[in-house]
Structure formats: structure tokens, C-alpha cells
Amino acid sequence: MDLRKNKKRDGICTAVALIAMFALLLIMELTMKSTSILFTVLKKGVIYALVAVSMNLLNGFTGLFSLGQAGFMLIGAYTYAILSMPVAVKLSDSVYKYYDCAIGFELGIIPSMLLAGVIAAIFAMLIGLPVLRLKSDYLAIATLGFAEILRAFFQWDAMGPVTNGANVMRQYKDLTKVTIPFTDIRFPPTLFCFLVSGICIAIIVLLINSSYGRAFKAIRDDEIAAEAMGINLFKHKEMSFVISSFFAGISGAMLAMFQYTVQAAQFKSAMTYEILLIVVIGGIGSVTGSCIASFLFIACNEWWLRFLDESANNILGMNLLRSGFRKVVFSVVIMIIVLFFSKGIMGDKEFSWQRIFDFFHKLFHGKKQAVEEVSGNE
Amino acid sequence: MSENVLRLEDVTMQFGGVVAVNNLSLEVNRGEIVALIGPNGAGKTTAFNCITGVYEPTNGQVSFEGKVIVANHPTGKMKKNYQGLNSEKYLHIKPVDPTPDQITKLGIARTFQNIRLWKSMTVFDNVLTAKHMRAKQNVFTATFRISAAEERRMREETMALLEEQNLVQFKDDLATSLPYGLQRRLEIARALATEPKLLLLDEPAAGMNPQETEELGQFIMQIKEKYDLTIFMIEHHMDLVMKFSDRIYVIDFGKLIAKGTPAEIQANPKVIEAYLGVTDDE
Structure with missing residues (x-):
């Protein structure tokens, strides 16, 4: 098998698929009603995909069991909201009702998003200094604790002039305010989310496939051997932690844009568990797994299982379906996945065109030939 | 002497x-x-x-x-x-x-009494990763492939090391799938990669x-x-x-x-x- 030829073919396939995806999105956004549930699912799905991939970088590729993701999303969301809120809104008492806003300037959407990531990364660096010396469960407990502390800190009364205390943040630049650069034309919001997440995930994938990514995997596989081969454990763990938090911050900023309002109370540890669930369902150590699982999770949660909450339907004369029943079914589905697909949808493998082609080959040319082909490859 | x-x-x-x-x-x-x-x-x-x-x-x-x-x-x-x-x-x-x-x-490089290869990585990646320490690239240049020349050199050197150890034919296999004797050899090759x-x-x-x-x-x-x-x-x-x-x-x-x-x-x-x-x- 000519490996280089295959690589080129895979590259072309990926490019075509990406262009097709973005084109389809653009057409959908231009033709369909923007309030459609499909767009909500796509937007939220892609935002969660980014944070799931960033968590996978930490949990799946560096082997650090960290549960602080919601905390870093919180920092990202708040930083974005504070920075991008127009000065006029800050001065009026429509948002900062009980406090005088201390931030007297506003920034554009892209700088605010970048700063959201940077501030989250700085917090991660500080938290990482003590926390990353811990291992496995202890690390999980410590990061979870820090995430909760962050939430309490943002709701703290004394932080009011900056974070508006425990009150809702709103009227900042949300997804409807995104325009095509140098014009006033609205940028399709779903496309914007896909674009930002796509770039971020691509950067994470590049990192994972670089020399540093290999060092992360070495730490995950065997810390003692990694250290003996000259990989500085603390430096690399901190690096992974900071980078992961940076992207969690950006996805937090996007979540804030998507939701129109943001409140610290929303970023509970339950949110981290949701992200962890996506990572586990997708497969720990698989980027494509995380992306697929994120869309599945959001679609089930927000859309496909919604009908279960409608109390109007009666089955067998019992009012079985009532609000909250969705969660019951959802839990059962998750239990089935964890029991029967314990490695997740993708395991630790990535999506590969080779397997898709092999699959179709098998489909069209019968099983026997395909088996020969596979054994020929090895 | x-x-x-x-x-x-x-x-x-x-x-x-x-x-x-x-x-x-x-x-x-x-x-x-x-x-x-x-x-x-x-x-x-x-x-x-x-x-x-x-x-x-x-x-x-x-x-x-x-x-x-x-x-x-x-x-x-x-x-x-x-x-x-x-x-x-x-x-x-x-x-x-x-x-x-x-x-x-x-x-000073070492090998271990109980073999400690990186289990989920291929033979090639095991040696390549050990070269990480001597690489001059930083996380930015590595991610955005600015230091591609260095990466290429690292890969060539890894290949040469594997050739010398007669491990080339196994280069895409998982390190742990090798027979025991070869795993020991791979560990030495990995140690040699740190120069x-x-x-x-x-x-x-x-x-x-x-x-x-x-x-x-x-x-x-x-x-x-x-x-x-x-x-x-x-x-x-x-x-x-x-x-x-x-x-x-x-x-x-x-x-x-x-x-x-x-x-x-x-x-x-x-x-x-x-x-x-x-x-x-x-």
C-alpha cells in the first residue's frame, strides 16, 4: 500500500467534507428559519464539542483526571460578557443594577473571546501550580474544588463591580451581533460557532500530533518512563492544563454568546459531569469521538427526547410522560452505553477514511475480498 | 582512559x-x-x-x-x-x-528492570518521543509546524536507530506487541534516542x-x-x-x-x- 498516496487522498477527502459541511450550513442558515431547533442543537453541540475536546486533551491524552472544566468555562463566559458589554449598558442600571461597573471600556467580539481564553489560561496556570503535583483521584477532587471556589468567587458580593455579583449578565455582544468584517452584514451564527470551534479543535489536533502531543501521551502511558526519558513532568502537565483551559475559556465565551444571558449559578459541577460524559461516551483519547458524542448528547438532551416531557400523551391510560421523564430515559441510555460500549463510540481511535473505504469495499465486493485486502495491508 | x-x-x-x-x-x-x-x-x-x-x-x-x-x-x-x-x-x-x-x-539514560515502554504507542513513536527532550522546538512552533524541518530530522534519526536495531519491520506495531527480547532492545533504542x-x-x-x-x-x-x-x-x-x-x-x-x-x-x-x-x- 502506498502510504503517501493514501495520506494525500485522506487530506483531499477531509477538505472536501469540511467544505461541504460549511457550504451546507451556509445554505441551511440562509434558507431555513433561524429559530429552528436544529440550529440550537448544532450551535450548542459544537460549543460542547470544543470543551469536550479540550477536556479530552487533559483526561485522554495527558492522563490527568481533572474536573475543573466548568470553572474555566465560567471564567471564559464572564470575561467575554464583561469585556464585550457596550459601555452605555455598563453605565445604565439595566445590568449593573446594584453596583457601579468598574470596567469602563468595551472590546470587539474576537478580542473579547481571545481574552476570555487567556484569562482562563492564567487562572489555570495559578491553580495548576499546587494542584498538578497531585495524582489521579486527588487531582480530580482538587480541580473540582477549585471550580466550585471560582463559582463562589464570581458570585461574591465584593466582586460585584466586575461580575455583577450573583445577578444575570446580559446585553453583551451575543451571536446576533457577529458581522462579516468591515461590513454590517450579519454573519450566520451557526456558521460562526462552527468556524471558531473548528479552528480551535484543529489547533488541538495539531498539538496532539506534534512532538508535545507525543510527550503528553508518554506521560499518560508511563510517568516514570517519561521522566526517565527526559520529559519534565510538571512542565508538560502544566502546559496541557493551561492549553486545555484556554480552549475551555473560549468555549465558555461562545456559550455566553449563544445563551444571550449568563449567570455563575449555571456553571455547577453538574456541567463538568456532562462534559465528562461526552468524553466518556465518545471515547477517552479520541477527538472525533468527543465531537460525535457531543452532538449526540446535545441532540438527545435538547431535541430527540423532548417528547418524553410532554404530559399530554397518555400511554396505557397512565400519565407516564411528564416533565423530567426525559432524564430517566436518558440515564438508562447512558447506563446501556457505559455497560456495553465501555470504551465509548470510538475507543481511542480516530475517524479514518481508510476504514470508511474498507467498509464500502466490503459492501460492494463481498466479504472475502475485503478480508484479503485488509490482510494485505498489514 | x-x-x-x-x-x-x-x-x-x-x-x-x-x-x-x-x-x-x-x-x-x-x-x-x-x-x-x-x-x-x-x-x-x-x-x-x-x-x-x-x-x-x-x-x-x-x-x-x-x-x-x-x-x-x-x-x-x-x-x-x-x-x-x-x-x-x-x-x-x-x-x-x-x-x-x-x-x-x-x-545519563537508563532502562528499567521491568520493561516500561509506552504501551499505547507504536515502536516508532516510542523512540521518536524520547527525542523530544533534545528538540529545540517550543509548543508554538511545534503546533503550527514552523519547526517542520526539525521534526523531519527527528523522524529520520529515529528511522536510522530502528534500522540499526533491526526493528524497522515492527515500526508501526504497538510496542507491547513485540516479543520480550525485542521489547528490551526497543528500550535500549529508546534510551539511545536521548543521546x-x-x-x-x-x-x-x-x-x-x-x-x-x-x-x-x-x-x-x-x-x-x-x-x-x-x-x-x-x-x-x-x-x-x-x-x-x-x-x-x-x-x-x-x-x-x-x-x-x-x-x-x-x-x-x-x-x-x-x-x-x-x-x-x-
Whole structure:
């Protein structure tokens, strides 16, 4: 098998698929009603995909069991909201009702998003200094604790002039305010989310496939051997932690844009568990797994299982379906996945065109030939 | 030829009340193959761990190419409990406690008694990852492929290393899928990828049959010549030790009991005693 030829073919396939995806999105956004549930699912799905991939970088590729993701999303969301809120809104008492806003300037959407990531990364660096010396469960407990502390800190009364205390943040630049650069034309919001997440995930994938990514995997596989081969454990763990938090911050900023309002109370540890669930369902150590699982999770949660909450339907004369029943079914589905697909949808493998082609080959040319082909490859 | 590469002085490792390594002093000269032998539990691997920064010795110092790389003296509670000698000798020396990666960076690479390859990685990636330490790229240039030339060079060097070890045919296999003997070889290849001057081998022939052991000995000689290495190894296979090493140190219960050439060691009654025990009627 000519490996280089295959690589080129895979590259072309990926490019075509990406262009097709973005084109389809653009057409959908231009033709369909923007309030459609499909767009909500796509937007939220892609935002969660980014944070799931960033968590996978930490949990799946560096082997650090960290549960602080919601905390870093919180920092990202708040930083974005504070920075991008127009000065006029800050001065009026429509948002900062009980406090005088201390931030007297506003920034554009892209700088605010970048700063959201940077501030989250700085917090991660500080938290990482003590926390990353811990291992496995202890690390999980410590990061979870820090995430909760962050939430309490943002709701703290004394932080009011900056974070508006425990009150809702709103009227900042949300997804409807995104325009095509140098014009006033609205940028399709779903496309914007896909674009930002796509770039971020691509950067994470590049990192994972670089020399540093290999060092992360070495730490995950065997810390003692990694250290003996000259990989500085603390430096690399901190690096992974900071980078992961940076992207969690950006996805937090996007979540804030998507939701129109943001409140610290929303970023509970339950949110981290949701992200962890996506990572586990997708497969720990698989980027494509995380992306697929994120869309599945959001679609089930927000859309496909919604009908279960409608109390109007009666089955067998019992009012079985009532609000909250969705969660019951959802839990059962998750239990089935964890029991029967314990490695997740993708395991630790990535999506590969080779397997898709092999699959179709098998489909069209019968099983026997395909088996020969596979054994020929090895 | 008599230049010290590695020098241990009064290295003592005490865990609570157990003295695992007791005032061990030894030298390894440039270009030599030196073996450290001793019965099970004698403290050989602990000595290795003291050299490579895994443990911080309780007392003593280790120097590499004339520079002190590890130094310590008993402190705190250990001051009272210390059972070794010469603790006052190192009181004025500032303790040096490097992490293992710093030691590796200086040019000391090691292999492990129980093989520690990176399980989820291929043979190729195992060696390539060990090259990470010497790479000049930073996380930014590596991610955005600005340092692609260096990456290419690393890959070529890895390929050359694998070719030399006859591991090329397995390069895309998982490291753990290799047969045991080849896994040992891969571990040595991985250690060589860090560009060491001194190679510490912890029981490289463990679990090998006599023929494989002989091959391993030849192989060690080969890489020693090619990479201008100094080799310090722990080994139980006496044929390997006697045939290939220039000098031998014998320890028992953490204490050095004999040193010398293979012929001297074979004739040393203390060594025979340590290995076979004394009979009452003698």
C-alpha cells in the first residue's frame, strides 16, 4: 500500500467534507428559519464539542483526571460578557443594577473571546501550580474544588463591580451581533460557532500530533518512563492544563454568546459531569469521538427526547410522560452505553477514511475480498 | 582512559530503619563496561534510582563528568536515625536533588528492570518521543509546524536507530506487541534516542536464554563503540557479566563487598559466600 498516496487522498477527502459541511450550513442558515431547533442543537453541540475536546486533551491524552472544566468555562463566559458589554449598558442600571461597573471600556467580539481564553489560561496556570503535583483521584477532587471556589468567587458580593455579583449578565455582544468584517452584514451564527470551534479543535489536533502531543501521551502511558526519558513532568502537565483551559475559556465565551444571558449559578459541577460524559461516551483519547458524542448528547438532551416531557400523551391510560421523564430515559441510555460500549463510540481511535473505504469495499465486493485486502495491508 | 564519568561517594539510601544502600562508593571510567552485581535485594536498583534522581539519597554525593549532580546529608528526623557513615563529610555541601529528567538531560539514560515502554504507542513513536527532550522546538512552533524541518530530522534519526536495531519491520506495531527480547532492545533504542554519554542498564538480559544473552552482549559492545558510550549495568547472568564487563562491583545488603576484574571477582571468597552462603562445617 502506498502510504503517501493514501495520506494525500485522506487530506483531499477531509477538505472536501469540511467544505461541504460549511457550504451546507451556509445554505441551511440562509434558507431555513433561524429559530429552528436544529440550529440550537448544532450551535450548542459544537460549543460542547470544543470543551469536550479540550477536556479530552487533559483526561485522554495527558492522563490527568481533572474536573475543573466548568470553572474555566465560567471564567471564559464572564470575561467575554464583561469585556464585550457596550459601555452605555455598563453605565445604565439595566445590568449593573446594584453596583457601579468598574470596567469602563468595551472590546470587539474576537478580542473579547481571545481574552476570555487567556484569562482562563492564567487562572489555570495559578491553580495548576499546587494542584498538578497531585495524582489521579486527588487531582480530580482538587480541580473540582477549585471550580466550585471560582463559582463562589464570581458570585461574591465584593466582586460585584466586575461580575455583577450573583445577578444575570446580559446585553453583551451575543451571536446576533457577529458581522462579516468591515461590513454590517450579519454573519450566520451557526456558521460562526462552527468556524471558531473548528479552528480551535484543529489547533488541538495539531498539538496532539506534534512532538508535545507525543510527550503528553508518554506521560499518560508511563510517568516514570517519561521522566526517565527526559520529559519534565510538571512542565508538560502544566502546559496541557493551561492549553486545555484556554480552549475551555473560549468555549465558555461562545456559550455566553449563544445563551444571550449568563449567570455563575449555571456553571455547577453538574456541567463538568456532562462534559465528562461526552468524553466518556465518545471515547477517552479520541477527538472525533468527543465531537460525535457531543452532538449526540446535545441532540438527545435538547431535541430527540423532548417528547418524553410532554404530559399530554397518555400511554396505557397512565400519565407516564411528564416533565423530567426525559432524564430517566436518558440515564438508562447512558447506563446501556457505559455497560456495553465501555470504551465509548470510538475507543481511542480516530475517524479514518481508510476504514470508511474498507467498509464500502466490503459492501460492494463481498466479504472475502475485503478480508484479503485488509490482510494485505498489514 | 581513566577519566571518571560517574563517581559515587558514600551514597546511602535509608528508608526509615532499613538501609538499602550503605556507603556505596564506586567509579565508572570513560569507555568502560562496569557491572554491578549482588544477590536479590542487595540494593542494586536502589543505587540506580539514586543516580537517576528517582530517589534522593540520604547521604553522599554522585558526580557525573566531574560535576556534582546529586548530593545530600541527613536532615530532620533522619539526623538521629541515620545508620550509615560519613554524614559529617557532606554537611557543608548544599544538597542537590534533581528530577530524573534533569539527569537524563545531562546525558545519563537508563532502562528499567521491568520493561516500561509506552504501551499505547507504536515502536516508532516510542523512540521518536524520547527525542523530544533534545528538540529545540517550543509548543508554538511545534503546533503550527514552523519547526517542520526539525521534526523531519527527528523522524529520520529515529528511522536510522530502528534500522540499526533491526526493528524497522515492527515500526508501526504497538510496542507491547513485540516479543520480550525485542521489547528490551526497543528500550535500549529508546534510551539511545536521548543521546546519552552514560547508559545505565537495569538487568538487560532478564528473562533471556543463553543464546539471546550472548547476542545482547555483542549488541552492547556494538553500541558502546558506535556511540562512544560508557555502560554501567546491573545483571544476574554471570556469563554476560564475566565475558563483557571490564570491572565488577559486588554489593550485598547495600554494602560494597568486592570490586575488581571478572577474574578477581570469580576468585573472591566473599563473593562466593554472598552468593552461595557459608556452610556450618567449614
